[in-house]
Structure formats: C-alpha cells, structure tokens
Amino acid sequence: MGYVPVKGGTQAIDASIKRLKYERLKGQEVIEINTIMSTMRAMVDQVMSESSLYSPYLAALAIKQAEGSMEEAVFLMRAHRSTLPRPYYSQTVEPEKMFVERRISASFKDIPGGQLLGATYDYTHRLLDFNLIEENPVENMQWLQSYKEALNQVASLDKVIYFPKVVDYLREEGLFETHEADNTPPIDITKQSLQFPSTRSERLQVLTRGQTGAVTSLGYASLRGYGQVHPNVGEVRVGAVPIYVQHPNETEQNEEDEFYIGEITVTEVESFVPNNVKNENNEYELELEIGYGICYGQNETKAIAMSILDQCLEHQESDFPTHDEEFVLLHIDSVESTGFISHLKLPHYVTFQSKLDSIRQVKKGGQKVEN
Amino acid sequence: MKTNTHFAFFDEGSKKEIRRAIMKAVAIPGYQVPFASREMPIARGWGTGGLQITLSIIGKSDVLKVIDQGADESVNAVSIKKLVHETTGVELTEQTAEASIIQSRHRIPEVPLTKDQIIVLQVPMPEPLRKVEAREYMTKRMHSEDDYSGVWLMLFEQIMKYGKTATSADHPVYVNDRYVMAPSPIPRFDNGKMHQTDALILLGAGREKKIYAVPPYTNVESLAFEDYPFTVESFEGQQCLLCGSTDVFLDELIDKESGKTIYQCNDTSYCMDQLNKKEEAEVQTSYA
Numbered sequence: 001m002g003y004v005p006v007k008g009g010t011q012a013i014d015a016s017i018k019r020l021k022y023e024r025l026k027g028q029e030v031i032e033i034n035t036i037m038s039t040m041r042a043m044v045d046q047v048m049s050e051s052s053l054y055s056p057y058l059a060a061l062a063i064k065q066a067e068g069s070m071e072e073a074v075f076l077m078r079a080h081r082s083t084l085p086r087p088y089y090s091q092t093v094e095p096e097k098m099f100v101e102r103r104i105s106a107s108f109k110d111i112p113g114g115q116l117l118g119a120t121y122d123y124t125h126r127l128l129d130f131n132l133i134e135e136n137p138v139e140n141m142q143w144l145q146s147y148k149e150a151l152n153q154v155a156s157l158d159k160v161i162y163f164p165k166v167v168d169y170l171r172e173e174g175l176f177e178t179h180e181a182d183n184t185p186p187i188d189i190t191k192q193s194l195q196f197p198s199t200r201s202e203r204l205q206v207l208t209r210g211q212t213g214a215v216t217s218l219g220y221a222s223l224r225g226y227g228q229v230h231p232n233v234g235e236v237r238v239g240a241v242p243i244y245v246q247h248p249n250e251t252e253q254n255e256e257d258e259f260y261i262g263e264i265t266v267t268e269v270e271s272f273v274p275n276n277v278k279n280e281n282n283e284y285e286l287e288l289e290i291g292y293g294i295c296y297g298q299n300e301t302k303a304i305a306m307s308i309l310d311q312c313l314e315h316q317e318s319d320f321p322t323h324d325e326e327f328v329l330l331h332i333d334s335v336e337s338t339g340f341i342s343h344l345k346l347p348h349y350v351t352f353q354s355k356l357d358s359i360r361q362v363k364k365g366g367q368k369v370e371n
Numbered sequence: 372m373k374t375n376t377h378f379a380f381f382d383e384g385s386k387k388e389i390r391r392a393i394m395k396a397v398a399i400p401g402y403q404v405p406f407a408s409r410e411m412p413i414a415r416g417w418g419t420g421g422l423q424i425t426l427s428i429i430g431k432s433d434v435l436k437v438i439d440q441g442a443d444e445s446v447n448a449v450s451i452k453k454l455v456h457e458t459t460g461v462e463l464t465e466q467t468a469e470a471s472i473i474q475s476r477h478r479i480p481e482v483p484l485t486k487d488q489i490i491v492l493q494v495p496m497p498e499p500l501r502k503v504e505a506r507e508y509m510t511k512r513m514h515s516e517d518d519y520s521g522v523w524l525m526l527f528e529q530i531m532k533y534g535k536t537a538t539s540a541d542h543p544v545y546v547n548d549r550y551v552m553a554p555s556p557i558p559r560f561d562n563g564k565m566h567q568t569d570a571l572i573l574l575g576a577g578r579e580k581k582i583y584a585v586p587p588y589t590n591v592e593s594l595a596f597e598d599y600p601f602t603v604e605s606f607e608g609q610q611c612l613l614c615g616s617t618d619v620f621l622d623e624l625i626d627k628e629s630g631k632t633i634y635q636c637n638d639t640s641y642c643m644d645q646l647n648k649k650e651e652a653e654v655q656t657s658y659a
Contacts, residue, residue, distance in 0.1 A: 009442075009449040078410035085382065193405040193580035196508035326506050336578050339415025343495070346417065346447055349622055350440045350477050350637060354558040355539040356623070357604040362533040 024067055036060035045265075045297020046070065050334050051077030052190075052209040054264050054296055071338040074211075078335050082190075088245040091258055095268050095294075096162055098239040102298075105166050106233040107272060113163040118238060119298075166235040167270055167290060176288055198325055203313050207306045208295050210332035218322055218332065219305025222312050227322035229311045231271030231291055238267045238298045267300050269293035271307040275315070289314070379426040380458045385409060389427035389582070393573060396584035401546025402514070403497050408580040418451055419577030421474045421493035425455060428489065428573075429472060434462045436470035441478045441620070441637035448476070465640045477540065479561040481619050481641040484570035486587060492555045494576040497583065499543040499553040519551050522594065530599055542601070545592045546585055554591075560603040560620045565591040611636045614645035 037044060037060045047059040051074045059077060066072030102118025105111045170176050186201035194202055207215060222229050244258040271291035279285045291311030293303035312323045321327045331337060379386065392406035411419040418439075429435065437452040439445035443465040451474065452463055464470050467482040474491040484490060500510040503521030513521065522543055529537040536542075540556035544565065554562055555574055565572060565585055572585040585591055595601035610617045612633045619641065621634040636642035 009444040009446040013446055013449055013453075075410075075414065079412045082409040082411070083376070083380070083382070191407050193407050195405065196506075196511075324506075326508065330507075335410055336415045339417065339419075340495070340578055341416075342414055343416030346476075347440050347445060350558055350620070351540040351556045353620075353623055353637075354556075354560075354604055358537050358539045361535060361602075361605070362537050365534060 031064055033057065033060045033064060036063050042298070043068075043070075045299055046212055046302075047073045047077060049296040049299055049302065050074040050209060050211055051081060052205075052296070053077045053081045071334055074334045075338070088248065090261075091244045091246060093241050093243065095237070095241060095266075096165060098163070098237060098241045098266075098268070099160075099263070100163050100237055100239040101265075102239070103163055103235065103237040104233075105235050107235075108166065108169075111166050111235075112169055113161075116163075120300075163237070165270070167272075170234075170272075170288070176290070194329065196326060198329065200310075200314075203325065203329060204292065204294075204306075204310065206329045206332070207293075207309055210302075210306070211334035211337065212299060212302045214332040214334075214337065215302050215309065216305045218328055219308040222308050222320065222322035227308075227312050227320045228315065228318050229273055229291065229308050229322075231273045231308055231311065233304060233307075234270045234272040234290070236267065236269050236300055236304065238265070238300070240265050265297055267293075267295055267298055267303040269300070269303040269307045271304065271311065273311045376458050378431075378459060379429055379455070380412075381409070381423075381426055386427040389423055392582045393424065393428070393584065396573070396582050397571070397586050399550075400586055400589050401544075401550030401552040401583060403552075403576075403581040403583045405580055406582050408577045411577065412454060413450065415578040416495060417447060418474070418476060418493040420575030420579075420582070421476070421491045421577075422451060422454070422575075423577060424491045424573050424575040424582065425472060425474045426458070429455065429459055429461060431459070431461065433471045434464050434469055436464050436467060436473045436640075437475070438473070438478060438480070438638075438640070439476045441622070442639045444639065466644070467640055477556045477558075478620070478637065479557055479564045481616075481636075481638045482644075483564075484568060486569040488570040490570055490572050492557070492572065492574045494553065494555040494574050494579075494581070496541070497553055497555075497574070497576040497579050497581040499541075499551050514550060517549070522551055526594060526596070530596070536595065536599060536601075543594045545590075545594060547589050548592075551594070552583065552585075552591075558604055558620055559593070559601070562591070562593045562601070562603070567591075606634065609634045611642060611645075614642050614649065616642070616645055 037056050040060075040063065043063060044056050044059045047062060047070065048054050048056065050070075051059070051062075053059075058080065059073070062073040062076040065076060100116060102120065103113070103116045105115065167176055171178055184201075186205070187199055189202050189205045194206065221227060240263040242263050243261050245261055246253065246258055250257060269292070271293070272288050273291050274286050275289050276284045277287045289311065291307035293305070293307030293310065295303050295306065309322065309328055312318075312320075313325050313328060316323050316325060377383075381389075389406060392404045396402065396404045408420065409423060411422055413419060413422065425435070435452065435455060436443065437448045437455070439448035442448065455461065456463055467473065467480040468485075471487060472489050472491060473480065473484075474493070476493040479490065479492075498507070498510050500513055500519075500522055503525055504510050504513065513519070526536050526538070529535070538559070540558050541553055542559045542562055543551050544554050544562060546552045554565060567588050567590065568585070569587055571587055574583050574585075576582075593601040604620065606617075606621045609621055611619065611621060612635050614636060616636055620637045622637045624633050624635055625631070626633050636645075
C-alpha cells in the first residue's frame with residue numbers, strides 16, 4: 001500500500017510540456033512570423049484588441065506559440081504587457097484625422113465625404129474557395145501587378161482629405177446635443193482596479209479589451225430583447241490614426257513639439273440610439289444619443305457590440321443584466337473568464353472532502369427543526 | 372532576442388505598489404484592499420493573487436514552500452514554485468518549519484506556524500457576502516455599514532433546511548470583531564488555526580483584485596450560533612494509513628486492491644515528517 005495522490009508533479013509537468021512541444025512540431029512544418037502577419041490579419045487584430053497591446057509582430061509570435069489558440073495568445077500578450085514599462089500617455093487621438101480605409105453609414109445614404117466600402121467580407125459569398133488549396137505564387141504576383149496597374153489609372157486627389165464625422169452633420173441640425181469636451185484625465189484600469197460606480201473612461205477601456213465573443217454576445221442579447229438599446233449604426237470607420245506623445249520634461253506644452261511615435265489601425269463606431277429625456281418643462285422628449293465603440297485593428301462586429309453596451313451602461317436604471325455594469329464589465333475579460341473556468345481543472349480534493357463531510361453530516365440528520 | 376526577467380518577475384514599482392496594499396490590509400484586519408492586479412504568466416484563478424503577494428515580499432534570503440490542497444508535489448504547486456525559483460533563485464523547501472514564506476492553496480499546514488513565518492493564501496472568491504449579494508457596489512457598502520445580516524441569515528436558513536449549518540470549505544469568519552472575511556476555501560478544520568496565530572496571514576485574490584490580511588495575534592472567530600456551534604469536518608475513528616495521525620485533516624481514498632475506503636494525511640509534508648520520526652525512534656530502540 002502507499003498510494004499518495006498528486007505526487008510526482010515535477011516530472012509530470014516536464015513530460016506534459018515536452019508533449020506539447022511535440023504536438024506543435026510533429027507535422028514538421030514551420031510557420032514564419034511574417035506569414036502569420038501577412039495572411040492572418042483578422043486573427044492578429046483580434047489578439048491585439050483583446051490583449052490591449054498593439055504590436056502585430058508580438059501578436060503573430062503569440063499566435064505561433066499558442067498554436068492558434070485565441071485565449072492562449074491573448075494570455076501570452078497580457079502577461080508580456082504587464083512586464084513592460086509605461087513611460088508615456090499619448091495625446092488625445094482625434095479620429096477625425098484618421099487615414100480612412102473604410103467608412104460606411106447605415107443611417108444615411110449620402111453622407112458628407114461619401115461611403116467608402118474598403119476591404120470587407122460583408123459581401124463575399126461564404127463558399128469555400130477550393131482554389132486556395134493550391135495557390136500559385138506566380139499567379140498571385142501577376143494578380144497583384146494588374147491590381148496595382150488598375151489602381152494607377154484611378155485619378156487621385158492632390159491633397160489628403162479628412163472625412164467629417166456623420167454626427168457633425170446631425171449636430172448642426174440640432175438633433176444631437178453638443179456636449180462640452182470632458183477633459184478629465186481617464187482612469188487607467190491597468191493601474192487602478194475597477195471600482196463601482198465606474199466612470200465612462202473605465203467602462204470603455206474594459207469594453208475595448210473585452211473578449212470579442214463575450215462583447216458580441218452581450219451586445220446581441222441587448223439588441224434581441226434583454227436590453228433596451230437597438231441602435232442605428234451612424235458610422236463605422238476603419239483606418240490608421242497617428243499617435244503623439246509629449247516631451248516628458250518640457251513644461252511648455254506646444255502641439256508643434258509633440259512627438260509622433262507611430263500609427264495604429266482601429267475600428268471606430270458611433271451608434272445612434274433614441275432615448276427618452278425630460279426637457280426643461282418636465283416633458284418627455286425623444287433625443288438621439290451616441291453609443292461609442294472602438295477597438296484595435298479591423299473588428300467591426302466587436303466595435304458595434306461595444307457601442308451598444310456603452311449605451312446600455314449609460315442607462316443603468318434599466319433592469320436588464322446588459323444594463324448592469326458589474327454584470328457586463330466583470331465578465332467579458334478573456335484572461336479572467338478563461339482563467340477562472342480553467343482553474344476548475346485544478347485538484348479540489350480538500351474542498352470536496354469538506355463538502356462530502358457537510359453532506360454526510362446533514363444526511364445523518366443533525367437536529368431536524370420541527371415545523 | 373533573449374531578455375532576462377527582473378528579480379521576482381515584477382519591476383520594483385509594481386512590488387512597492389502591492390506592498391503598500393499589503394500594509395493597508397495588515398492595518399485593517401479582514402478588510403479587502405483593492406489593488407491593480409497584474410496579468411501573470413500563470414492563469415487567473417490559478418493562484419495569481421497569492422503569487423503577486425509572494426513575489427512582492429520575497430527577498431534573496433527567503434526560503435519558500437508552496438503547497439496546493441495540502442501537497443508540495445501537486446502540479447500547480449510545482450508550477451508556481453518553478454516560476455518563483457526561476458525568477459529569484461531562492462531556496463525551496465517542503466519542510467513547513469524551514470520555510471519563511473509559505474504559499475498555499477486551501478490549506479494551513481498541520482505544524483503550527485511561527486512568528487518568523489508568513490503564510491500566503493490563494494483566494495478564488497474574496498467576498499464572503501457574494502452568495503448573499505451579487506453586486507460589488509452593494510457588498511462594499513454592507514461591509515462599511517457593518518451589515519452582516521445576510522450572511523447570518525444564510526446560516527440560519529441552512530439550519531432551518533438541514534437541521535445544521537451546511538457550509539463546507541470557506542466558512543466565513545469574523546476578524547478582530549469587525550470584518551466578516553472569507554478565509555479562502557480552507558476546510559473548516561483549518562479555521563481555528565487563524566485565531567491568534569503567531570504568523571502573518573496574507574490573502575490574495577488576483578482575478579478579483581483584492582488583498583487582505585490577518586495580522587499575528589488577531590481574533591478570528593468562525594460565524595456560528597450559540598445553540599448551533601461551529602463544527603469542523605469529522606474524521607472520527609479514522610487515522611492516517613501511513614503515519615497513524617488522528618488529529619489532522621485526512622484525504623479519503625479508495626484502496627485499489629480491496630476497494631475499501633482508506634484515509635491518509637492531506638498535509639503530505641507533515642505525514643512524511645511523522646514517518647521519519649517513527650523510523651528514527653525505531654532505529655534508536657533497536658540500537659538500544
């Protein structure tokens with residue numbers, strides 16, 4: 001006799017990690033970081049968004065290391081993120097200055113600046129393309145060549161133009177209230193734990209780094225009936241925005257002296273949501289409000305769902321769970337939810353023994369209380 | 372590109388910040404101090420709260436012991452030990468008495484702790500009122516208003532339904548006659564070990580972003596009614612198959628050959644110690 005449970009952990013772990021490496025290598029194919037970066041754009045974008053670390057290169061490395069597991073890749077990035085020093089906060093990013101690659105409005109046909117479809121899966125037919133099984137690099141090259149030639153024939157403007165926001169047009173008409181810019185410095189949720197009631201800056205941060213599936217599901221639930229927000233998409237835009245930081249020691253703050261440190265691609269959504277508001281005469285009036293969604297990379301579903309949830313959480317008086325900030329904000333983080341669910345795989349011998357004891361004692365029938 | 376990690380993984384600023392939260396927790400026994408919990412290289416829910424405490428207090432001369440549900444060799448204990456060792460190089464031990472820091476999941480060792488030791492407990496759900504109230508905003512208020520009627524009612528309802536309180540592990544405790552605290556899912560058997568202990572007890576919940584503490588020589592009382600006193604898990608008439616101990620928390624196992632239920636110390640290092648002592652005694656008597 002002498003059965004000792006959970007012994008030999010060290011060797012077991014070593015063997016398991018070896019086996020994991022074997023699983024990744026056994027097919028004898030090596031995928032290059034560059035291959036992932038240039039062919040798995042959507043996945044790279046999603047990993048960056050959920051891990052809230054903008055680096056296509058590191059995201060591709062994480063995807064490679066995690067064998068394509070989204071939760072693992074995000075986890076690797078987050079763990080890496082927490083080791084990085086954070087010496088600067090960027091200046092406020094103006095999405096009006098976005099170098100727009102795609103921009104549509106579902107609210108107006110004819111928006112100032114026009115609709116720009118850009119690259120989207122929206123109108124592809126989802127039929128498996130068996131031609132991709134054997135792609136020919138030479139043919140691909142030819143295709144690229146002729147695509148570029150065709151592009152050259154399109155007349156281009158001499159200067160860069162910026163697209164105005166769709167909402168600006170409606171503001172001019174008085175359909176949207178013009179709010180004073182709130183320049184309170186945002187609370188950094190990675191440096192200070194979330195406290196309730198939360199501020200909007202905290203809510204937006206949690207939403208934008210939320211797990212794509214979780215944010216989408218809750219947004220969908222609200223849309224379908226477990227919530228009171230059914231928006232019109234005012235504007236979806238995808239493109240690159242420039243990031244500037246200020247000199248850390250310079251006391252004079254001059255926009256000209258700011259440092260450009262690069263650009264990031266984001267998806268930005270403004271949803272229009274009608275709401276009942278009381279006016280000065282205490283009468284109800286219908287007014288449009290904006291639900292805001294933004295995330296790293298091109299991930300329109302998530303950004304739209306985020307805009308719904310943002311609006312939901314602006315109206316917490318509603319009884320639906322999608323309007324409850326704790327319900328939404330505390331359950332959509334990928335690292336937290338997958339971590340806690342997976343911890344159930346850890347041994348629970350002691351806690352289970354304790355539970356067994358409790359049930360046995362109850363079955364023995366402590367002192368039954370009469371009546 | 373190969374980079375070395377900093378001593379104990381964290382940058383010094385992070386450690387300082389976590390230590391500040393720990394100091395506050397020690398100053399207000401049983402109060403849950405929110406802190407900016409970091410993402411760690413191990414998963415949320417797998418001991419990141421405990422790990423962050425350990426990494427922020429550990430020094431080069433410390434000796435570390437890590438246990439998971441009583442066992443030093445349990446896979447997750449090994450994994451945590453490995454991470455701390457790789458980033459600090461501190462000495463590791465399985466002997467409870469030799470350790471200066473003990474990180475544990477859901478057990479307090481059988482050997483009484485000393486004033487030179489710190490025990491770090493990993494906590495999945497730090498809020499003892501969560502079963503009563505789902506919202507953090509409300510439970511925080513209940514604590515500040517000393518409103519613990521909900522948790523008392525929960526125990527009362529169990530008595531009405533089952534004729535006794537039916538809590539298992541994580542039976543709530545009163546700390547310093549002020550805060551009701553989740554002792555982490557240690558069995559009821561271990562609750563008593565928190566009372567007036569010589570060691571400092573630190574509790575860390577990484578996912579829930581809370582740190583709390585029981586300083587040495589603090590009153591810790593398990594919630595119970597006068598006519599329905601607090602009871603611990605019963606192992607009446609049972610003893611450890613290996614070392615024969617009786618007044619310890621036992622694991623219930625099934626003998627592969629006979630199919631009978633057998634019992635064994637849950638605290639593996641304690642059990643080993645008892646066996647060694649026995650053997651020593653035997654050797655000495657036979658020598659004599």
